[in-house]
Amino acid sequence: MTYAYETLQVSVEQRVALVTLNRPEKLNALSMKMLAELRSVFEELRIDREVGTVVLTGAGRAFCAGGDLNDMLEGKLQLDYTAGRTLGKTIMAIQGLEKPVICALNGIAAGGGAGVALACDVIYASDKARFSEIYTNIGMLPDCGNLWLLARVVGPYKAKELCFTAEIIDAAEMYRLGIAQRLFPPEELLPASMEFARKLAEGPTKAHAMIKTFIDRGWGLSLEQFYDLEALGLEIIMQSEDFKEGVAAFVEKRKPVFRGQ
Numbered sequence: 001m002t003y004a005y006e007t008l009q010v011s012v013e014q015r016v017a018l019v020t021l022n023r024p025e026k027l028n029a030l031s032m033k034m035l036a037e038l039r040s041v042f043e044e045l046r047i048d049r050e051v052g053t054v055v056l057t058g059a060g061r062a063f064c065a066g067g068d069l070n071d072m073l074e075g076k077l078q079l080d081y082t083a084g085r086t087l088g089k090t091i092m093a094i095q096g097l098e099k100p101v102i103c104a105l106n107g108i109a110a111g112g113g114a115g116v117a118l119a120c121d122v123i124y125a126s127d128k129a130r131f132s133e134i135y136t137n138i139g140m141l142p143d144c145g146n147l148w149l150l151a152r153v154v155g156p157y158k159a160k161e162l163c164f165t166a167e168i169i170d171a172a173e174m175y176r177l178g179i180a181q182r183l184f185p186p187e188e189l190l191p192a193s194m195e196f197a198r199k200l201a202e203g204p205t206k207a208h209a210m211i212k213t214f215i216d217r218g219w220g221l222s223l224e225q226f227y228d229l230e231a232l233g234l235e236i237i238m239q240s241e242d243f244k245e246g247v248a249a250f251v252e253k254r255k256p257v258f259r260g261q
Contacts, residue, residue, distance in 0.1 A: 015201035024060025052201030066111025104193035115144025125180035
């Protein structure tokens with residue numbers, strides 16, 4: 001499948017799609033065009049059988065500095081109810097992809113950029129990266145799912161503090177709070193993220209999809225409801241070819257060859 005976008009660079013190699021936010025002169029600010037293209041590419045990646053994992057990063061020195069204020073000032077971005085739903089659909093396209101999404105957080109993730117990063121499954125960050133729910137500096141309500149996503153990572157009280165104060169936190173604090181799972185020197189970030197993504201792409205992708213889905217959707221379920229979901233998942237996964245291959249490889253003391261079936 002060929003991917004051609006104005007605000008994104010997309011390449012696929014060894015079952016890993018690398019998606020790069022590509023407005024470096026604007027610190028990869030989220031224009032309406034970029035939001036639409038982000039949603040589109042993740043919808044396409046969902047049905048691309050040649051892709052098992054996705055890495056999302058930013059071009060230049062920023063990951064994403066948030067919404068494009070020029071779009072707002074010029075009237076291109078009217079943050080009414082309809083636009084808010086559009087933002088949500090973009091974030092849901094990232095979070096709802098039934099494949100692991102690794103954020104290679106190369107620089108500042110602020111505002112909407114923070115939401116885009118949090119929508120990913122794992123965040124590997126440069127030790128120069130920064131993070132901010134910067135909205136209240138302009139009297140704005142956090143969007144892009146930030147209030148829902150951040151609270152589930154750092155807890156409701158810390159999420160409120162970060163959103164009330166619009167504090168910019170550094171990579172070390174991101175790691176301490178669990179926002180970033182690993183830190184790397186800038187030059188090692190993308191190679192490490194791609195290596196991790198390739199490893200996942202070679203794994204049991206059907207199991208990965210269920211792990212992601214069950215963790216994300218399990219928040220709203222009672223424990224009894226979750227056990228029902230888990231039981232259904234076990235019945236499905238134990239009939240998969242990958243499970244049979246995994247068991248056979250374990251017994252035969254060899255590395256399994258998973259095919260996503």
